[in-house]
Amino acid sequence: AQSVAQPEDQVNVAEGNPLTVKCTYSVSGNPYLFWYVQYPNRGLQFLLKYITGDNLVKGSYGFEAEFNKSQTSFHLKKPSALVSDSALYFCAVRDRRGSTLGRLYFGRGTQLTVWP
């Protein structure tokens, strides 16, 4: 069965420090991988994706993520956190089914709090 794990419910980091939000997945074959962010009382905003190619992908707001096939991980990172990065972050995986767009599976979310 397809699944996405975000092992940390909460991540706390001081402003200016690097941050990492972890994600591991279990999907048959090679997946499409995504990160979304949800600010309070808002919908989900797309941050970045891995489809193919370079394992390090860069996205919005200075975020990046590294795809590690052997560890089936797709951790979200940022070199220097901002207070405004405080939000709920979701990792998502879509399985590949040839020409058919597979379903999107979400992790349970990680609440990131950046302290000033």
Added chain:
Amino acid sequence: SAVISQKPSRDICQRGTSLTIQCQVDSQVTMMFWYRQQPGQSLTLIATANQGSEATYESGFVIDKFPISRPNLTFSTLTVSNMSPEDSSIYLCSVVPGLAGSYEQYFGPGTRLTVT
């Protein structure tokens, strides 16, 4: 990308009544989805609503409770019928834009429903 709007943004309803949520997209899309996000939880897919076909419901969701319309490529509605307090959630519309190879999925701002 795609710009998605939802109406209403929030509502408070009495149990036993029904609410219809509208989703409008600024471009034509084939694939449209409805999700539910219960308080403090991740996203749960309710159904996939592709234009020109009947909506496909996920396990645990039925058409009588959550009827969906998809009259054209830019619009859809989700009705929450015979509501109970357990239906209190955020309901999100989502689309995959029609560009080949884009793969990412975009979300509306959500409709926050409270059932009393």
